[in-house]
Amino acid sequence: MGKEEVVEGSARIPERVLRRFTVAIFRKLGVTARNATIAADVLIAADLRGIGSHGVARLPRYVTGIKNGSMVPRAVGRIVKQTRATALLDGGNGLGQVVARQGMQIAIRKARQTAVGFVGVRNSNHFGIAGYYSMMALKAGMIGIASTNAAPLVVPTFGRTAVLGTNPISVAVPAGREEPFVLDMATSVVPRGTVEVYDRQGREMPHGWAVDTTGHSTTSSKAVLDALAKRLGGGLLPLGGEGEKFSGHKGYGLALLVDILCGALPGAATALDVYGDEEAANVGHFFGAIDVRAFRPLPAFKRDMDKLLRTLREAPKADGHERIYVHGEKSFAMERDRRPKGIPLGPKVVESLRKIGDEVKVPFRII
């Protein structure tokens, strides 16, 4: 829900063109063929699902990360410790997508044998959209869980500096005739990208999204972004907003929980230490897979899921509204549109891709 607005003057780029370009860029930077294919797949999946902030628009940051050595292009994860139901994976500072996909695969493999699999990951990097990994469990008839910590952007309740990341949580659950339930949410009210959009458009933000250096809600996106850039304080508010009046402490609690599961549990960085070291971000992830069949036959479960999701979609609507969505629905619709028609990219993103292409000598051609 709350998907991106398509920027004015956007060009539709066919998925395969964008994929081929992205793989080629990674290959030129020394990423193995296998790793490049995985990383590109996760980025393109974000663009297809309407989460452009986590798609190819982010490619420049990966290029920088590989060039400055904080992302190791050939690395794959290594299991440090395991039980029948769990594993601790060291990502070796590899590409977050590569390490995360491996982590989720291990969780699913464990769950095939033991009904439940949980994997903690340390020494990783930004992994893209959490929903990519949770959804890997769906084909196996499992509930998938994916989470990551991230660079500090979120201010705890009653604080005035960012201590936690936007720490997303994703859970995917298979259904029958209905599309799967795919919750994929940052634990902040809005992502930083939304504040940036308001800034570019020169619009005032609503109160309750972000705080300035006093720790109180502001409508000035410029003040928030400036203060964050200069590390003066301020930042995004956790889900529930400022203070306790609308239960901002709950969003703060969820963000902290993610930092515990992704940071403290696998021994990755937490809070201010995530990206605290120039050499290595030491981002941590947490993945889980739960086999539905350990509880009920899959067809019976899927029937109940269909019934539940339909109950929500068919419930009476608020005045002025025509639809109640279930989570994942908007992204699946976006994907159905974009697969055949291509992915709309704004002129700025196209320009940045062209520039990267020039740098590493991979021409970016819009076909």
Next chain:
Amino acid sequence: MGKEEVVEGSARIPERVLRRFTVAIFRKLGVTARNATIAADVLIAADLRGIGSHGVARLPRYVTGIKNGSMVPRAVGRIVKQTRATALLDGGNGLGQVVARQGMQIAIRKARQTAVGFVGVRNSNHFGIAGYYSMMALKAGMIGIASTNAAPLVVPTFGRTAVLGTNPISVAVPAGREEPFVLDMATSVVPRGTVEVYDRQGREMPHGWAVDTTGHSTTSSKAVLDALAKRLGGGLLPLGGEGEKFSGHKGYGLALLVDILCGALPGAATALDVYGDEEAANVGHFFGAIDVRAFRPLPAFKRDMDKLLRTLREAPKADGHERIYVHGEKSFAMERDRRPKGIPLGPKVVESLRKIGDEVKVPFRII
């Protein structure tokens, strides 16, 4: 966080007096000694931790439930299906506290053997505070997870009728010198009890807590409570509030996730069917235990937890605020105060206890 206000004219009742009275009431209603002790312990724990809405103030509803046969006083749960890491428990319409404690015990037992244990429960009843069960994992050096679905009170984003419960999520995580992290949150902005408090005080609610029968936010607590009582529509808003502007769809997603894990997965009732049948509420629960040692040595983990929790508490404060709390902190402080000094009960609660006592011939004496 956001704990109850102590009502004017409250009397402090010693914990042991309240506990003895509660056990005696349950015993008179045919509850076994063991079950009565457990149910009383969960209710008293809520009062000690400052969640009075889920404490002995709720005793009349349990009395009604047992008297009308929807709660079976002697029932204990029965494992219907299990693997090394999971179990499906049928609660036999027993007291929610008894069944839930059993479910969490099984999860912890599984986790001792398999590092991870997850238990789904069906055919249960209201279980009290979720934090009671998640905290059971702490002594075992584990992360505890507890959740339940509940009677419909929460309106999905863009809807105008309550479809989901306030569906709480609790996660408890051990720390070292610091107190444990205990998140225990309803997935609505506020609980029904808060709307009731505003109604009693004749105060206007802030916009963003609840909607009237049009599906839009209202400040009239009376309108919300009346419409709910008459099943005309309206209800509480999910965490994040109305619409998508402040990400109300995320709170809605969390509430739906809880209904999936507690309802669809164990085959309990979901959405409108929870308490849909007069004979049996068919409430469902979901419990989990994750052994920290499967990932890291417990002392190292606890050290990192201490560091993380301190980082948050010591972070710079917003203007006008002196403390940043971590989750559970307020409840632990409340408990330290109430254990020696007694539990403050408002005159209305005292009156209701006296009335129940009279009915079943157990005198309620304030010592």
